[in-house]
Amino acid sequence: MASDAAEFLNEVCERLTGQGKTSRDLAALKFDSEIEHFDVLVREKPHVKGYPALADILDELSHACAEHDVAVRQLRRIIFSEEEITLELVDVESEQQVNIIYPIGQRP
Numbered sequence: 105m106a107s108d109a110a111e112f113l114n115e116v117c118e119r120l121t122g123q124g125k126t127s128r129d130l131a132a133l134k135f136d137s138e139i140e141h142f143d144v145l146v147r148e149k150p151h152v153k154g155y156p157a158l159a160d161i162l163d164e165l166s167h168a169c170a171e172h173d174v175a176v177r178q179l180r181r182i183i184f185s186e187e188e189i190t191l192e193l194v195d196v197e198s199e200q201q202v203n204i205i206y207p208i209g210q211r212p
Contacts, residue, residue: 109169112176116142117162127151127158130184137177151186156208165191168204 116133128150134143165182168174168191180192180201191204 109174109176109179110166112140112179113162113166113169117159120144120158125158127161127184128153128155130158132184133182135176135179135181137179140176147184151184156189161189161206164206165189165204 125144125146129146130151131145131147134145136142161184174193175196177198178193178196180194181190183190183192187208189206189208193202193204194200195202
């Protein structure tokens with residue numbers, strides 16, 4: 105398994121796309137930091153056409169994790185909303201929650 109969050113998010117992307125999932129299907133990904141497992145929460149209605157591609161989203165989050173030396177055990181959840189993508193983490197002491205937010209309108 106991956107030792108850092110960036111590597112793990114790349115694996116998550118491969119698994120989800122291999123299952124035919126797209127970002128339009130997703131409401132959230134919830135991570136279990138103890139076993140490098142994640143749960144997929146799907147939406148009843150897909151996100152709108154033109155919603156950023158899953159690979160693009162997870163690639164951007166992966167780069168942010170690499171830049172900030174985020175470990176897999178710090179990952180908590182990724183929320184896929186209409187307006188933004190939110191990556192919820194805890195700091196290295198696993199005490200304080202930290203959010204990395206990417207507004208959808210600012211994506212290429």
